[in-house]
Amino acid sequence: MNKFETWLLDRTKVANSHTLAVYKQLGGYHALAKVLTGAKPMTPAEVINEMKLSEIRGRGGAGFPTGMKWTFMPDPVKDPRPRYLAINADESEPGTCKDRVLMEKDPHGLVEGALIACYAMRAQAAYIYVRGEYRLSYQRVQAAIDEARAAGLVGKNILGTDFSCEVHMHKGAGAYICGEETGLMESLEGKRGHPRPKPPFPAAFGLWGQPTTVNNVETIFNVPFIVLRGGAWHASIGTKGSKGNFLCGISGHVEKPGVYELPFGVTAREIVEQVAGGVWKGRKCKAWFPGGSSCAMVKGEDLDVVLDHDSLKTKGSSLGTAAMIIFDDQTSIARVMEIIARFYDHESCGQCSQCREGTQWLSQIFHRIATGHGQEDDVATIESLAKGMAPGKTICALSDAAAIPTLSAVRLFKDELLECVRQKRDPIPYPRVEYAGAH
Ligand SMILES: Cc1cc2nc3c(=O)[nH]c(=O)nc-3n(C[C@H](O)[C@H](O)[C@H](O)COP(=O)(O)O)c2cc1C
Numbered sequence: 001m002n003k004f005e006t007w008l009l010d011r012t013k014v015a016n017s018h019t020l021a022v023y024k025q026l027g028g029y030h031a032l033a034k035v036l037t038g039a040k041p042m043t044p045a046e047v048i049n050e051m052k053l054s055e056i057r058g059r060g061g062a063g064f065p066t067g068m069k070w071t072f073m074p075d076p077v078k079d080p081r082p083r084y085l086a087i088n089a090d091e092s093e094p095g096t097c098k099d100r101v102l103m104e105k106d107p108h109g110l111v112e113g114a115l116i117a118c119y120a121m122r123a124q125a126a127y128i129y130v131r132g133e134y135r136l137s138y139q140r141v142q143a144a145i146d147e148a149r150a151a152g153l154v155g156k157n158i159l160g161t162d163f164s165c166e167v168h169m170h171k172g173a174g175a176y177i178c179g180e181e182t183g184l185m186e187s188l189e190g191k192r193g194h195p196r197p198k199p200p201f202p203a204a205f206g207l208w209g210q211p212t213t214v215n216n217v218e219t220i221f222n223v224p225f226i227v228l229r230g231g232a233w234h235a236s237i238g239t240k241g242s243k244g245n246f247l248c249g250i251s252g253h254v255e256k257p258g259v260y261e262l263p264f265g266v267t268a269r270e271i272v273e274q275v276a277g278g279v280w281k282g283r284k285c286k287a288w289f290p291g292g293s294s295c296a297m298v299k300g301e302d303l304d305v306v307l308d309h310d311s312l313k314t315k316g317s318s319l320g321t322a323a324m325i326i327f328d329d330q331t332s333i334a335r336v337m338e339i340i341a342r343f344y345d346h347e348s349c350g351q352c353s354q355c356r357e358g359t360q361w362l363s364q365i366f367h368r369i370a371t372g373h374g375q376e377d378d379v380a381t382i383e384s385l386a387k388g389m390a391p392g393k394t395i396c397a398l399s400d401a402a403a404i405p406t407l408s409a410v411r412l413f414k415d416e417l418l419e420c421v422r423q424k425r426d427p428i429p430y431p432r433v434e435y436a437g438a439h
Pocket residue numbers: 057058059060061062063064066069088089090091092093176177178179180181182214215216217219220396397398401
């Protein structure tokens with residue numbers, strides 16, 4: 001792999017990187033100063049323009065162009081309602097753990113990004129919705145907000161200008177559905193995290209019915225870098241349609257699981273073999289998820305695909321959260337799918353019948369296939385159930401998230417699933433001692 005420029009994780013390697021003192025030593029809050037009090041202060045429209053030029057796409061899973069999303073906020077002259085930024089730090093997609101690193105090790109980067117994003121969209125406040133289990137993330141980001149407030153960087157008349165902005169934290173309670181943007185807003189408002197039907201979209205009717213933009217932590221974290229170095233700089237890195245660097249969390253059967261910063265354009269094989277130390281125990285890769293369990297699974301022989309938004313489509317999958325999950329050649333696909341289906345069954349909010357019933361049936365059927373109680377038509381039933389659950393037939397995309405990996409497992413490993421049913425047992429031995437945490 002060629003040498004490449006990094007920025008996302010650079011500060012995290014420095015001791016006490018979470019403190020304001022170290023953050024400032026490393027150039028922190030220079031981007032905010034450039035925007036507000038630089039020799040030529042930037043207008044909100046100029047900040048949005050840089051975001052558009054950067055061609056950055058959201059890092060929360062859907063890959064929506066961020067600059068374009070910010071322009072959906074209504075004109076403040078025509079629509080003077082209060083407006084908000086909601087930062088999605090729920091990070092519950094299985095395999096995904098990148099936002100946590102940023103929040104724990106570089107929380108001021110997120111706060112600075114939030115302030116600039118609020119300025120650009122003329123939002124009065126940012127709300128950071130943090131996954132409940134992320135206690136250290138919560139503490140570190142809250143401490144960063146407190147430090148920034150004491151230094152005149154959060155609150156009224158920031159850096160002596162007429163720009164005022166609050167940053168608030170909100171703790172989730174461990175529900176995957178509260179990472180879906182409208183479920184997140186309902187939860188933030190103190191209600192049950194039930195996604196809302198769209199339209200209306202958050203830019204028109206978001207938090208408390210006011211214009212709101214929802215962005216992922218890593219997306220917002222990129223903002224100060226884009227402001228300082230320019231949108232063109234960001235757009236010069238990566239591949240067509242996928243610009244910049246991304247945080248790749250790689251887990252499963254690799255020697256060195258972790259969160260790594262990489263430029264778009266690297267192949268999955270380079271990541272597995274050169275970054276993550278290869279498939280563990282010298283084994284081969286049987287299958288992998290490119291970006292969390294909501295993507296379609298890809299075969300191990302397709303590791304040479306480039307990890308970006310467009311290239312993965314050629315393998316019937318998508319980038320998702322760039323959280324690669326690697327399965328070695330001794331993995332049972334029936335058991336992988338049993339676990340995944342149980343997750344979606346547990347996390348469905350139950351509002352839509354396809355999702356409520358479908359996730360439950362998928363979970364039950366994968367369980368019986370994996371435990372040797374599969375019935376003759378089970379694989380066909382799974383396929384037809386999943387086809388009925390996706391795409392776009394429900395209030396939110398959780399139903400699709402359950403259906404997509406299911407359909408990929410049937411497409412790629414139908415014979416293996418059928419064999420479990422035929423033999424009335426999973427032919428792949430259960431490798432108890434090989435799972436981390438197993439005793
Ligand atoms: C079931 C479900 C769970 C989601 N969980 C998260 C999450 O934990 N974090 C996140 O950033 N986006 C999550 N999303 C995507 C968000 O709805 C939204 O697209 C994203 O926060 C937008 O940020 P971005 O444009 O910066 O990517 C989830 C979506 C669905 C359907």
